Amino acid sequence: MDTRVNPKKPGLKERYAAMTRGLSWEPSYQPRDKVFPFDKYEGIRIHDWNAFADPFRLTVDAYWKYQGEKEKKLYAVIEAFAQNHGELGVTDARYINALKLFIQGVTPLEYYAHRGFAHLARQFGGDGLRLACLYQSADELRHQQTETHAMSVYNKYFHGMHESNHWFDNVWYLSVPKSFFEDAFSGGPFEFLTAVSFSFEYVLTNLLFVPFMSGAAHNGDMSTVTFGFSAQSDESRHMTLGIECIKFMLEQDPANVPIVQRWIDKWFWRGYRLLTLVAMMQDYMLPKRVMSWKEAWEMYAEANGGALFADLARYGIRLPKGWADACEGKHHISHQAWNTFYNYGAAAAFHTWVPETEEMKWLSQKYPDSFDKFYRPRLEHYAERAAQGKRFYNGTLPMLCTTCQIPMLFTEPGDPRWIAYRETQHDGDTYHFCSDHCREIFEHEPQKYVQSWLPVHQIYQGHCFSPDADPTQPGFDPLGEVLRFYKFNLDHDNMDFEGSEDQRNFREWGGGQDAKEGQL
Amino acid sequence: MSITAIGAYDFPAKDVVGNFPAPLLYLGWDQHMMFCAPFAVPVPSAMRFGDLVTDLLPRLFGEHPDFSRIDWAKVQWFRSATLFSPDMDKSLAEQGFGHKSVLRFRTPGLEGLRGSFG
Amino acid sequence: MSNVFIAFQANEESRPIVDAILADNPQATAVHSPGLVKIDCPQRLVIKRESIEEQIGRSFDLQQLHINLVTLSGNIDEDDDQLTLSWTH
Numbered sequence: 259m260d261t262r263v264n265p266k267k268p269g270l271k272e273r274y275a276a277m278t279r280g281l282s283w284e285p286s287y288q289p290r291d292k293v294f295p296f297d298k299y300e301g302i303r304i305h306d307w308n309a310f311a312d313p314f315r316l317t318v319d320a321y322w323k324y325q326g327e328k329e330k331k332l333y334a335v336i337e338a339f340a341q342n343h344g345e346l347g348v349t350d351a352r353y354i355n356a357l358k359l360f361i362q363g364v365t366p367l368e369y370y371a372h373r374g375f376a377h378l379a380r381q382f383g384g385d386g387l388r389l390a391c392l393y394q395s396a397d398e399l400r401h402q403q404t405e406t407h408a409m410s411v412y413n414k415y416f417h418g419m420h421e422s423n424h425w426f427d428n429v430w431y432l433s434v435p436k437s438f439f440e441d442a443f444s445g446g447p448f449e450f451l452t453a454v455s456f457s458f459e460y461v462l463t464n465l466l467f468v469p470f471m472s473g474a475a476h477n478g479d480m481s482t483v484t485f486g487f488s489a490q491s492d493e494s495r496h497m498t499l500g501i502e503c504i505k506f507m508l509e510q511d512p513a514n515v516p517i518v519q520r521w522i523d524k525w526f527w528r529g530y531r532l533l534t535l536v537a538m539m540q541d542y543m544l545p546k547r548v549m550s551w552k553e554a555w556e557m558y559a560e561a562n563g564g565a566l567f568a569d570l571a572r573y574g575i576r577l578p579k580g581w582a583d584a585c586e587g588k589h590h591i592s593h594q595a596w597n598t599f600y601n602y603g604a605a606a607a608f609h610t611w612v613p614e615t616e617e618m619k620w621l622s623q624k625y626p627d628s629f630d631k632f633y634r635p636r637l638e639h640y641a642e643r644a645a646q647g648k649r650f651y652n653g654t655l656p657m658l659c660t661t662c663q664i665p666m667l668f669t670e671p672g673d674p675r676w677i678a679y680r681e682t683q684h685d686g687d688t689y690h691f692c693s694d695h696c697r698e699i700f701e702h703e704p705q706k707y708v709q710s711w712l713p714v715h716q717i718y719q720g721h722c723f724s725p726d727a728d729p730t731q732p733g734f735d736p737l738g739e740v741l742r743f744y745k746f747n748l749d750h751d752n753m754d755f756e757g758s759e760d761q762r763n764f765r766e767w768g769g770g771q772d773a774k775e776g777q778l
Numbered sequence: 779m780s781i782t783a784i785g786a787y788d789f790p791a792k793d794v795v796g797n798f799p800a801p802l803l804y805l806g807w808d809q810h811m812m813f814c815a816p817f818a819v820p821v822p823s824a825m826r827f828g829d830l831v832t833d834l835l836p837r838l839f840g841e842h843p844d845f846s847r848i849d850w851a852k853v854q855w856f857r858s859a860t861l862f863s864p865d866m867d868k869s870l871a872e873q874g875f876g877h878k879s880v881l882r883f884r885t886p887g888l889e890g891l892r893g894s895f896g
Numbered sequence: 897m898s899n900v901f902i903a904f905q906a907n908e909e910s911r912p913i914v915d916a917i918l919a920d921n922p923q924a925t926a927v928h929s930p931g932l933v934k935i936d937c938p939q940r941l942v943i944k945r946e947s948i949e950e951q952i953g954r955s956f957d958l959q960q961l962h963i964n965l966v967t968l969s970g971n972i973d974e975d976d977d978q979l980t981l982s983w984t985h
Contacts, residue, residue: 295784446782446784594811597811597896598815601813601814602814632895633896634894635891635893635894635896636812636891636896639812639843639892652814654837654838655817656815656817657804657816657818658818665815666806667811667814675895677806677815679806679816679858679859679882681858685791687791687793687878688877688879690804690878690880703781705781705787705788706781708790708791708793709790709791710792710793711792712793715792715793715802718798718799718802718818718820719797719798
């Protein structure tokens with residue numbers, strides 16, 4: 259009699275190999291380069307795709323199972339938050355403006371990342387990397403959706419969130435994140451990987467996530483905190499992909515090193531400039547403050563980043579060119595950015611305000627070398643004007659940097675008494691930049707950046723009016739027409755926090771942490 | 779230098795002068811960063827420099843407490859980083875200002891709100 | 897010598913995982929902050945499925961770690977029985 263012998267169940271590594279690499283094949287009906295037309299033109303040489311070390315061994319069934327469990331937990335918390343009116347449990351209605359900035363400027367980037375990784379999941383010639391990108395594409399779509407759900411509770415009660423997709427496409431300050439991502443995914447797949455997986459998801463990720471998520475935790479926003487933790491487990495996979503892909507490219511061929519270095523230089527700087535919005539949020543928009551931008555930069559960029567680039571030195575990679583200027587900027591950029599949004603508060607889809615006395619004391623302590631000398635006098639002047647009923651609003655459009663698209667608010671590295679002006683010529687025209695590094699990015703690929711959709715220039719070209727706007731009519735108000743095109747709920751989405759409906763409502767509804775006892 | 783691209787890559791520049799109602803001029807008052815950044819304004823190139831000073835600058839910068847204290851005889855004028863002496867009766871175009879030129883001015887002795895350069 | 901680390905959401909599901917890790921890695925230390933527990937260990941950290949099963953009294957699929965994982969650092973080696981984080985240089 260034959261005894262049935264059960265074959266040994268394949269282990270995780272074997273199952274993963276069988277279900278991924280084992281299902282792949284080399285094309286034979288069409289030339290390989292016709293099936294994968296995108297993965298050579300950037301000049302990155304890959305000799306052995308099998309050398310890519312898959313960061314985690316998740317088969318698709320495991321992926322969906324665990325993502326599904328995370329979703330069930332997350333949505334249960336969001337529901338409980340909504341049922342218990344958690345939106346009234348935040349410290350202060352000013353905090354909600356940080357969430358407005360998040361849904362306007364960060365959430366759409368998740369969608370762009372989803373699209374970008376979907377492209378990579380199709381176009382890379384290596385199956386391990388394709389699969390990692392496919393998971394990341396699904397993760398990023400998940401993030402866009404879960405963020406939207408988590409914030410939707412607030413949208414029921416507060417302004418500044420209702421048209422976030424339209425604003426992302428059109429409103430002046432949101433061209434900063436939009437152009438960042440469009441630059442990334444109009445590059446090739448290897449550049450996208452360096453820009454997003456390495457520079458953003460590995461080098462700079464903590465500087466986006468920690469300020470928003472610990473800000474949420476300290477200001478009573480359980481909905482966002484729960485989203486944050488739920489997304490972080492996806493982020494650990496993204497981080498791992500980031501470090502694996504950079505090592506893979508650098509190890510495959512020495513010719514790859516200078517190409518990758520240039521991308522690291524470019525994307526470190528573009529990512530750093532994008533984080534200006536986060537710096538401002540962290541120092542000015544959290545009623546209960548956690549740590550300053552300067553402290554976060556020292557912890558997550560200088561300490562962690564320093565160790566990382568020391569490790570990559572063995573490949574011939576050095577610190578990004580803009581590193582020193584980015585570190586110098588830690589004393590200044592949050593204050594300069596808040597000043598900008600205060601100036602243009604009539605045209606921003608979130609409220610701005612002068613910090614309270616205690617808050618300014620905190621800023622003095624955290625910025626001993628810069629706040630009292632350069633930034634406190636402006637804020638005190640604004641407070642004096644507001645007290646006289648003459649709140650300062652800047653009514654003329656600003657000059658923008660062609661590359662990062664931020665107003666020219668940055669000062670000379672090492673001398674904050676002067677705005678930094680840089681310019682270059684291309685094809686008979688002059689182009690302007692906030693820094694050496696933004697200029698260098700332009701000069702390397704001018705044909706790309708001459709296409710920059712700069713909001714201020716587009717407004718002057720008449721492209722930011724509703725179809726029925728008529729400039730020939732007497733009393734035509736260009737700024738008013740732009741805000742109408744923006745679909746702003748005037749005086750509710752924009753203007754100062756003081757006197758706003760958000761402020762009034764939050765108070766009338768019993769919001770704030772002192773009022774928590776009275777709730778379910 | 780040709781750009782690394784998967785195919786032909788040749789697209790029009792978005793900000794050529796013909797796309798604007800008048801050439802763009804960027805204006806900045808150095809060391810007065812209460813105005814967070816220099817301004818961008820379309821200004822006809824035939825505009826007399828003196829008219830720019832008397833009509834446009836007060837509209838852009840008049841809200842600053844230092845503005846009324848400016849001694850116009852002592853102002854330093856720059857076209858980008860180059861110091862120059864404007865002729866108030868000549869036009870912007872005649873004095874080298876074209877599309878996307880930068881005009882900066884400095885007011886020695888006036889150092890912004892409480893001397894903070896803001 | 898560099899630390900490897902792994903961080904979990906602090907909840908009832910991750911508590912036995914953390915306990916198992918600390919039992920198996922004598923040099924590991926756990927730091928608790930609001931909602932988060934982070935475990936640091938010099939050079940190398942091993943997470944064993946069997947140890948977790950001992951803690952919870954039922955079978956456990958090691959990939960369930962993903963549900964409560966927040967972040968980690970180190971080179972990863974994983975199979976059905978263990979997940980190891982290490983720095984090799």
